[in-house]
Amino acid sequence: MTTLVDELTAIKNVSLVGQTFNLLGILVNNPRIKTGRGDNILDLTIQDEAVPQLLGNASSIALRILRRRIDDFPNINGPGDVVLAQNVKLQTIDSKRTVVAHMQSAASVFVFPLDGIPKADVKDLYSIGAYKLPKLSYKFGSHTNPASETISPPVQVKIIELGAAALQFKSQIDQFAFRTPAPAGQPPIPFASLPATAGVSRQAPPRTLPNCPNTAGIPSQATTNIAHSIPPRKPKWKPKHRRLRELEANKFYDLSGEVVKKVPSDMRSLELHITDYTENSQLYPNMEDNPRPGPVGQMTLLVKVWEPHAGYIYENIEEQDFVLLQNVQTKYSPVGFLEGALRTDRYYPDKVCVRKLDQQDQIDEINDLKTAYFTRRRGQDTSAVANEPKKPSAKAAAKKKEVKREQQRVQRELEQRELEQQLEAKIVAGAGLNPHIKAEFSDIRLSTVSEIIKNPALKRTHPSGNVTVLPFVNAKYRTRVRVVDFSPGFLQQFTRSMADCNWNTALQSVEPNDRKRDDRWEWAFVLLVEDINVPAGATPERLRLFVTGQDAEKLLGGLKAVDLGANTETVVKLEERLFILWGNLLELKESFRGSSKTLPLPSGDQMLQNTPFECCIEEYGKKLPSPNSAHPQGWQRTHRIFGTQILDADPTSS
Incomplete structure (x- = not known):
């Protein structure tokens, strides 16, 4: 097992041209790629101080990564990510201090997405080795083997500290990145227009770029190097990601959606109800008059969540938040409907597989499905009034009976809930408890x-x-x-x-x-x-x-x-x-x-x-x-x- 760099150099102390350094910093620019016949170049700017007044000063430095294939570049969300550069050599390029990660060197660059960095209040748990940053939270350069790399506790702590600073000053960092202009005369090229097939060099983009005026006739990149900023990409999900309408039993999926309800079960678990406004006939039905939250129909999945994911949800996730759940196992409930389970990872017990969506394109995708759902609902309501038949068909009569049965079931649930509340009141009185102090979350098990x-x-x-x-x-x-x-x-x-x-x-x-x-x-x-x-x-x-x-x-x-x-x-x-x-x-x-x-x-x-x-x-x-x-x-x-x-x-x- 190889341990990554223990010793880091402060960026302001990087001065000897030709010497190699190990640096850690916050990404403070919009990354730019130059492509051509030879090496592909990714230009970044990193800074190890995040105070807004110091953005762009001596604590920042240009970082250039050279790779034969664009696929070898680390994945980057954008400004605010934390970058670890190992064995990068200092050069002077365009009169600027620039550290370079050449293909032929032993240099590697690791990117930690801001949304995957733990909160600063738990950094000491990483300093003593009780926790480790998840492997999936960073990407490796072409000269490293992910399975054989670890990050030393001091560096993990520094990553968490920089992540906290980046989060605190995220808006200022974004503004600074926005104000940093692209090279003159070089139009932006959407990153999504470059083929993403692993192991294949990305070729020149289309000559006419969608949604970009005045770009027809751009010369081929075979003869011209073009520098471009990476704009927000179209929603990009991992292969395991599925919509609720695609779910089957006894499989593992990544799921995204809107939280409609979270119900504490006990001190170590909870039930999370999510929807992406797509329908699956195997999900539990939510009827018109059902008081259950969420859209009408079979569009909401109940996921039973255990630690450490449950603790993260308790702390960070609220109803109506958009979330991503990773590695959810689907199974049939005792009554025959599809539900999910998000359990503790046996090999990485501290790995949290829940995060709040923060990429607007991913949120917009779910909101589009939500809008389409409510549009259909409004249309159904209008047509139901205008075209109501004088005599119900057999199908309509059966549907009416089904609705009536569901209403009766709901009424029984309400009566049962009322009885439980009355019983709870009797228990409180019997235990001699103060009736003028009310505690929420009655589903949490009582503890002494x-x-x-x-x-x-x-x-x-x-x-x-x-x-x-x-x-x-x-x-x-x-x-x-x-x-x-x-x-x-x-x-x-x-x-x-x-x-x-x-x-x-x-x-x-x-x-x-x-x-x-x-x-x-x-x-x-x-x-x-x-x-x-x-x-x-x-x-x-x-x-x-x-x-x-x-x-x-x-x-x-x-x-x-x-x-x-x-x-x-x-x-x-x-x-x-x-x-x-x-x-x-x-x-x-x-x-x-x-x-x-x-x-x-x-x-x-x-x-x-x-x-x-x-x-x-x-x-x-x-x-x-x-x-x-x-x-x-x-x-x-x-x-x-x-x-x-x-x-x-x-x-x-x-």
């Missing part, structure tokens, strides 16, 4: 605080048998707890200013003179909770729950964050809301000030009078400035409250 703390998913067993203990997992839970303490100690400190760089850390990367005035405030406080059932004399498991941002606003019934030190009216409202949540806890905390008594009290102490409640909890990781004995991997396992709301305690005001 102890089960959350000891989540077995923290241990990952690799195919080799090695066990990795992770500092945290991305997971969501539903539990029943009571509040036993909180911090900060004063309600007036429960919000933080977004102008405070110690709280809004994004400001730390911006010069003080460049910071814009920000008068916003954000909720920020912590609840200490424990299980509602603790055996007598036992030490209870306790969990710190962070309450911030929109999750806090939802918990507090829409109460907006303000400067509490200058707004006593909001403090009063806050105290009233939190009294429903924690009872006399604030009163106890205030009475203990200046005395030897402290919170939390021993479990079961009758001084604390509050009612336990049900809530949703999300687990994530918080990056620390440096590792310590308690957190040797540099991450703090953290939990926050979400999907939970304090309702009005007065039924007459609700």
